[in-house]
Amino acid sequence: MLGICYYPEHWPESMWAQDAAEMYGLGIRYVRIAEFAWSRLEPSPGQYRFDWLDRAISTLADAGLKVVMCTPTATPPKWLIDLYPSILPVDIKTGHSRGFGSRRHYDFSSPDYFREAMRISTVLAERYGEHPAVVGWQTDNELACHDTTHSGSEAALTAFRAWCQQHYSDIDALNSAWGNVFWSMEYRHFGEIELPILAVTETNPAHQLAYRRFSSDQVVHFHDEMVRIIRAHAPGRFVTHNFIPMVDTQTDNYALAKPLDFASFDNYPLGRSDLFFAKRGAAMFKPYMRTGHPDFSSYYFDQTRGLTGKHFWIMEQQPGPVNWAKHNPRPEPGMVRLWSWVSFAHGADVVSYFRWRQAPFAQEQMHAGLKRIDNSKAAAWPEIEQLVREMALCPDLLEQQVKATVAMVSTTENQWVCEIERQGDSFNQQEVEFAWYSALRQLGVDVDFVSPEQDLTGYKLVLVPCMPVVRPEFVKRCQDSGALLVFGPRTGSKTTEFQLVPQLAPGLLQALVPVKVLSVETIRPDCAEPLFIGQKQYQSQCWREELEVPQSCQVLAHYHDGLPAAAQHQRAVYVATVSCDDFLKALFADLLKQACVETVVLPHDVRLARRGGLTFLFNYSAKPSKVAAPANAQWLLGSATLDGYGVAIYR
Amino acid sequence: MLGICYYPEHWPESMWAQDAAEMYGLGIRYVRIAEFAWSRLEPSPGQYRFDWLDRAISTLADAGLKVVMCTPTATPPKWLIDLYPSILPVDIKTGHSRGFGSRRHYDFSSPDYFREAMRISTVLAERYGEHPAVVGWQTDNELACHDTTHSGSEAALTAFRAWCQQHYSDIDALNSAWGNVFWSMEYRHFGEIELPILAVTETNPAHQLAYRRFSSDQVVHFHDEMVRIIRAHAPGRFVTHNFIPMVDTQTDNYALAKPLDFASFDNYPLGRSDLFFAKRGAAMFKPYMRTGHPDFSSYYFDQTRGLTGKHFWIMEQQPGPVNWAKHNPRPEPGMVRLWSWVSFAHGADVVSYFRWRQAPFAQEQMHAGLKRIDNSKAAAWPEIEQLVREMALCPDLLEQQVKATVAMVSTTENQWVCEIERQGDSFNQQEVEFAWYSALRQLGVDVDFVSPEQDLTGYKLVLVPCMPVVRPEFVKRCQDSGALLVFGPRTGSKTTEFQLVPQLAPGLLQALVPVKVLSVETIRPDCAEPLFIGQKQYQSQCWREELEVPQSCQVLAHYHDGLPAAAQHQRAVYVATVSCDDFLKALFADLLKQACVETVVLPHDVRLARRGGLTFLFNYSAKPSKVAAPANAQWLLGSATLDGYGVAIYR
C-alpha cells in the first residue's frame, strides 16, 4: 500500500479536494496529517480551532483516503514557550538554552512540557480518536532528531538525581558502581550529583552511561504516556512512530517501540548516504551518490523490522532531492520505484512519500515532493504510477512474511558504550556493524536485527558485531540457540556499569569461546596492517585486540606478526579486529557454509531479498546485470536480466 | 594622486615634521588621520584634548599635505563601555557578549552607542569641519569588519521587533510572508518575535533574511546619521568610507554608499587571496601567492566603482607583508607599483598606502609600512618613487573615465539568500561570481558592477551570475537595455520573502528566457561530471539544475546525460549549472561575439584594462610576455613586451 504526507494547513482550502482526488488516482490510500499543526489547532492558550482539520479530514475521507493523525508535539507554539520558558532544552556541549524558531525545542525532562504535550494529545485523541476516517496515529515526529534526547537543563539535573536515587538507592552503591574513588569524584548524597557535561576534561564513562540511560528513559516515558492517551481514546486504531536511523535517537529503540503496533521509518537514502559516507573518497562514493549504497536503506529497514519483530511502514520516503544533507543529489531515474520495492521486499506494508507537494516556503522549500510548487508532477510521479501497476502483479505481497535465518544483535546501550569510550578516533561502532551487514548482504543472505533479550532459536547464524555489555541471560540464549555464533571486537568487554569485566574480555562469552583479550590497541586510519586468512592477505585496521587463544580453539585469521586475530571454539567465533570489507566477506562465506546458510553469487551492485515466497532482485547500477536465478523461477516482474536500476521479482 | 595613512598619536611629536616633509617628498598629497584616536581625543568623559591633533594637522598642512579626517567610532574607549556595557555586541553563534580589548566592540542597535557615536562625530565635525587643511572625511573605519553587522543583543531584538512591525504592519502578514505555519512558528504579535539564532536546528530562511535586512538597515542608519552630521559642519568637504570586500559587510553596500561622495576600498591582495583561495591546491595558489590572483584586486575595484558609479579611492593599499591572514607572504618586487597602477586603471583617483611607518607595538606590529620601525625605507618606497615618475607620463590620467560595455549585476541581498540556503556545502555564490568575472577579464573585457536598480541602457552584455531575488522592474530594465543577457544558476528562483517563485525558476525571467527549473541537485566537490558545448567537454560541478527547455530555445550546453545545461532564447541565456572556468571562458567568448564586444587574446597572467583613452597592460608573472597591441599604439609607459611583473600603458 502507498501513503502520503500532506499538510492541508499549507495550502488554500480550495486545493484540498483536487489534491485528494489525485492522491487516490495515483494509488495512494493513506494520508498522514497534522504533525506540525499545533499553532493552527490551538492558536492561543486553550483556544482550539478544529474546524479546518475537520474539513480537511472529511475531504480526504470523501476521496476514499484513510487518515493517519499525528500529535503535534514536535513543534510547541511560541505562546507556550513564553508561558513556560523552561520548556527549552539546554545544549550539553555549551550549556546554552536552545531557542524557539525551528522544531523540537523542548526538554523531555520539563514537567511543564510533559503536562502540556499530554494535554494537547488528549484533546486531539478525544476529538479524533473514534473518527471513522482516522485509522491510525503517529506519535510526535522523529523523536530525538536534532540531538534533542540530551539536555543540560536544571529540569534534567533534577530528574537525573531522582533517577539515580531510584536506580542505586544508596549513594555508596553508586560511588562503587561508577568507581568514583578514581579521581575523588565521590558523592555524599544524590543531591550532589552533576550531569556529566562541561567538566574540565572527560567525565566518568559510567556517569555518562547512566546519563544516557536516564535520557533514554525520559524519552520512553514521554512517549509511553502519549501512546497510553491515544489508545485510551482511539480504540481499534494503530499507533506507530516514525523513527529516524536508530543510531541517531540516543534512545533504547526497542523500549521506544514497545507500546507501538508497529514501527515506522523515515527513509532518505541520499541524504543519509551523504552524511554516512562523508569521509569516504569519490571512488567509493560517486557510483552511489544518486542511488545510495546498495545496503544502506535495507540496513535501516531490517533494523526497523527488528524493533517490533513485525512488518513496518515507511512513513516518509524521499521522492527527489532533499535539502538537509551537506550535498543533495537527485535520485537516478527509477530509484524512487526501486527504493519502494526494496522497502516492500524487506517487510514494509506501506510506503508513504514525503511529501505531496513541495512547500514553497520555510525551511524545507528545497525538499522535493511528488508535485512541484506549480502543481506539475515531479519526477517521482511516473515512477509511482509504474510501481502501482507492478504491485498489482504481486497481489499477495503483504501476506508474505520476511523470515531470515541469520540474525544480527545490536542495542543502543552498546552504541553508547562505544561512543563514550572511542579509545581510537577512527573506531565507529556503526561503521563496523554496517560493514558486517553489508558483507552478509553481498552474499545474498537475509538478515534480522534482534535484541539480545530476544529468543534466538531458529537462527542458523547469529552475529554480534560489537556489543561490549553482555548479560548472563544473553549467553544462555546464545547457547540455547544452536546457531553458529560470531562475536566481534569489544564484545563482552564491559560490565553493565561500564567497568572492565574482571575475567578479561570477552567476559561471560568465554563460556562459548574461551579466548582472552590481553590488550587493545587503536591505530590511525592511514596505518592499516596486513591480516591473513591462511595465505590470503587482507587488512586489519583501527582496532586490534591481542588474543590469548587456548589449544581448544582454532585460529581463523592472524595478524602481520603471526598472532591470532580470530578464533573458533566449537560453534562460537571471536573476531578481534576491525578489518577491510573483503576480509568479512571471505570469513562470513566460510561461516555461512558451516552454518548451512545458502549464499548466492550476485553481480556487483545487485542485491537479493526474500519476503516469504517472493524473491526480489535489485540492480543499483546503471548497467544491466544478469543474475543466476533458479530454473523454475516464476517471474512476477522482470527477468534474470536486470535493467539498469532494475527490479525483478520471482516466486 | 597618492595618499598615506598616518597615526601621529603613535609617534613622538618631534618626528612629525620630518615625516610630513618626507611624505611630500615622496609624492604623497593626502594624509588620513585620527581614525582610532578616541581615547586621545576624549581621554575621560567630556574632557576633550584637541591640542595635539591641531598641531598634527598644522604640521601636515605646513608641509603641503591635505588631511582626510576620520570619526573615531570604530574604537570606543574603555570608560564609555564601562558607562554603558550594553554597547557591546553579542555573538549570534554563541549568545556571548563580545568584549572590549580590540576594536569594533559596539552594537549598531545600541541606543547609547548611537547617541555617543554621533556626539563625538559632532564634536569633531564642529571643530575640524571647516579647517582649511581638512579636505575630506572618512566615516568610522571598515564598517562591519570582524562580523559586527549582526548582533544577538537585547537591543537588537527590540529593534528587530520594531523593524518587523514597520515592515509588515500586521502579524498575520508576517506569518504568511515567512510561511510560519510550516513548523507552528506563527507569532501572535510582534513582541513574540525572536532573533533567528541559537535555535534547535535551522530557523526559517525568510526570518533569517528579514534579520539580515534589518541588520543592514541598522548599519546604514548609523552611517547615514554620521554623514549627515559631517555634512552639516563640513561644507565643501568630501565624505567617503573605506569599504572592506563587499561580501564581508553583510550590508547593502549600495545603500551604505548612497550618501557618500565616492566609495573607498582597502586593498590587501595577498591577505585576501590567502583566505579566498585557502581550499585551492598549491598548483593553483603558489604562482600567485606573492602577486594575488590577476583578477582578484580588480574584482573588488570594479565593485567599489559600481557602488556610486564614480571613481573611487584606495584608502589603504598593502605595501608589504600583512599580519592578519593565515599566511602572510611578501609581495614580489614591483607588485606595490603594479597594484597601484591596476587601481588607477580601474578607476581610482587616489591610492593611499597603509601605513606610513610600521607600528612597533600592539596588534599590527607585523604589518609592513612604507618605512620600517628604524625609520629606514621599506621595499615599497622605491616602487612608489618609480610610480610617481611614471604617473607624470600620464598627466591626463585622472580625467579619463572607465566605461565598460559589459555589466555584471550583483547585490548583497542575493548573497544573503545563497548564504542562508546553501543547499550544497560546496555552493559559494562569491566563487561563482568571481569565476564569471575572471573569465571575462581573461578575454580582455572591462566590466562594470551594477545594481539591479540601475539603468542598463548602453551595455552590450549584461551578466547576472547568481541572483535569486528578481523584481519586475529589473526584468523591465533588462528588456529595455537591448543587451545580450546571461543569467546564472539560482537566478530568479526566489520571491522577495524567500519563497520559491510560483511559476518555478527563473520566475519572472521566463519572460526573457522561457525555461523552467524542474529540480535542483547539489554535488560533492570531488564528484564533478562532464559538461558539453557541442562535442567539447568541460565540467559541471556543485550545483546542477534540471531544465525544461521549450522548442523556441536553443540549447547551448548539455550535461553528461544529454539533458540541457544552458539555453538561449533570443537575446537571453540561462546557465543552469556551476562549471569549471574553461567552460565559462568558452561560453562567454561566443556570447561576447554575439554581443559585438571585442575580446583580446592575452597571454596567460596578462590582463588588460581601459580607462578612457588609456589602455593598461599588467603582467602578473615573473616571465616577460609579449602582447599583440594595435599598430598605432602610442606608448606612454613600457611597450608590447612586458617585463616580469611589468606594466605598460598606451593611448
Place this chain on the structure above:
Amino acid sequence: MLGICYYPEHWPESMWAQDAAEMYGLGIRYVRIAEFAWSRLEPSPGQYRFDWLDRAISTLADAGLKVVMCTPTATPPKWLIDLYPSILPVDIKTGHSRGFGSRRHYDFSSPDYFREAMRISTVLAERYGEHPAVVGWQTDNELACHDTTHSGSEAALTAFRAWCQQHYSDIDALNSAWGNVFWSMEYRHFGEIELPILAVTETNPAHQLAYRRFSSDQVVHFHDEMVRIIRAHAPGRFVTHNFIPMVDTQTDNYALAKPLDFASFDNYPLGRSDLFFAKRGAAMFKPYMRTGHPDFSSYYFDQTRGLTGKHFWIMEQQPGPVNWAKHNPRPEPGMVRLWSWVSFAHGADVVSYFRWRQAPFAQEQMHAGLKRIDNSKAAAWPEIEQLVREMALCPDLLEQQVKATVAMVSTTENQWVCEIERQGDSFNQQEVEFAWYSALRQLGVDVDFVSPEQDLTGYKLVLVPCMPVVRPEFVKRCQDSGALLVFGPRTGSKTTEFQLVPQLAPGLLQALVPVKVLSVETIRPDCAEPLFIGQKQYQSQCWREELEVPQSCQVLAHYHDGLPAAAQHQRAVYVATVSCDDFLKALFADLLKQACVETVVLPHDVRLARRGGLTFLFNYSAKPSKVAAPANAQWLLGSATLDGYGVAIYR
C-alpha cells in the same frame, strides 16, 4: 632505581600485602601514592580518615618499599566545590565555568581554593612529613594539564589587575608599554583592565603576554606555598613535581621547578607522538607508531634535566597502550625496556611505571598497567624483569653524570610570544625546536637544555632555535661563553613588552651577528621553496626572513632568489628561515665541526647517548643494526650489533 604508581584506595585491602611483595620482587623500590585521594582522606568537611592510608603505608614499608606521598589537590571533592563554587575555573575561549566531574577543576586565582589546598597539604604534611617510610613528596599532579593554567574568572580578573598594578605601578606606564594608544585601548586606572579574552577580534599581544606571565605566576605562587608547607613538616624528604611536556604547562617551568629538589616527568611516548605528529603522513608516522620518534622522549628528558640542572625522575612511564590520545597503539615488544634505558641514559635516577594494575573502572580503564585487571602480568612485566637484570650489570649507573657540550636555549616566555603571534598558521615554535634538537641527535650529539639566565661557560656550541625576547644579560652570557652560537628565526625580534626591537631583529644580538631582518613572510605549508647551501638544495618553508647581511658576515645559505638565508659573523650564526630537516643536519654538521664537537655516524633509527663514562646505543627499528663503536669499548650490555629495538651499553 625503579618505582611504581599505586592506588591502594582502588583495591580491596586484602590485596595490598601481595601487591607490595610482588612489587619488591620485581625490583621496584619506590611507590607513589595518594595523589587523587582527597575524598577518601576527607570525606566530609574537616572529617579526616587517615587509618586506611596509615595501613597502606605500613604494608608497603613492611615489604621494603619507600613511599612517595602526594598532595591530593588535583582533585578537590564535590563538597568543597559546593561550599565554594568559585573554585571552578572559567574557560577563556567561552567564558563558561568548567565543572566538577573529572579533575583539575580549580582556579589558581581562587582565594578559597588556595586556602583549602594549603590546608589539606598542611594536614597531610603534618601527619606524614616525618613518617619513616615516606622518603619524598610529589606536589599536586601534572600542574596545568587540561589547559588549566588560564582562567577567565572574576577571581582571575581581580588578581590580574593587582598583578598589573604591582608590575607597572603607573597606568600610563602600562598603556605605553603595551602600546594601548593603537586602537584607543588605553586604560585610565588598573580597575579598568580586562582579561585579554572574548574580544571582538584579537587583543593586544602585549596584553596577552602580561596575562600569560600573570597566569604563570599564579601557578608558581600556588606551588611555592605548597612546597614551603611540605618542607616545613617533612625534614630531609625530597620534594618533586611530575611535569607534563614543558610546552603544555603554559608556565615558566624553570620558576616552577625552582623550589624542588629535582624535576620529574611523566613519559608517554606513544600518546604524545600521536598528538605531536598528527598532521604528518603515514610514511613518516607509521614506522614509529609503536616506538615513538627516536628523538621524542629524549627531547623531553633533556628538557626536564635542564629545569634544575640535576638528574630527574620519570614519575610515570607508559607500560602499554594508553587511553587518552587520538589513537593508542601498543608498544612494540621491548619498548618499555628500551624507553626505560633511554631515561637512564639521559639522566633519570628513578623510572616509575604508571600504574601497578590497570583500573577496571572510571576514565582510565583502557590505560595499561604492569598487571591486568585479572591480576595477570601484562606485557611490560618481563621487560622490567629483564631491565632489572641488566641494571645489575651497570652498578655505577646512577653515579654517572650527563654532561653535554652542546646547549639549546629555550623558555616558556618565548613559546608564549610565538603562540600569541603566529603570523603564519604553519609556524609552530615547538616543531622548529624539535627539528633542531632531532638534527643534533641524529649526529650523535648530547644536548643540554638551558635557561637564558644560566651560565653558558663550558659549552662548545649554543643553539637558540627561536627566542624572540632577548635580554642584555643573555647577550653578555653568549659573549662570555666562548661557544659557537646559532640563532634561529624570530630570535631577538621582540622587547620584553612584546614590541618590535627598535633596531630591527635580531636586536641586541646584532652585537654578535650584525645582520638585519628587513621583513618577514610566512608561507603556506604546501608552498615550500628551494634553499641552498652552496649548490646543494634543501627547502625553505613556513617562515622566511629577508636579511640584510653586511660584508663582515659570511653567507652560509641562500634562498631561491639568491638572497641570504643564513649568515655567520665570527662565532655567531643567524638562520633566517624554517627549513627541512636535512638542511639542519647539513648545517649543524658543519657548525659542530667548527665548534670541535665530535659527531658520530649513526644508522638511521639508531641513537647514542652518554651518561658519564657510559655510552648507550638504542635501535628504534625492528631491524638489527651495526654501529661503529670504539675498538676499546668495554661492553656492559649488548654489542656493536644491535638487535631490533635493542639496547647496548659500553664504557
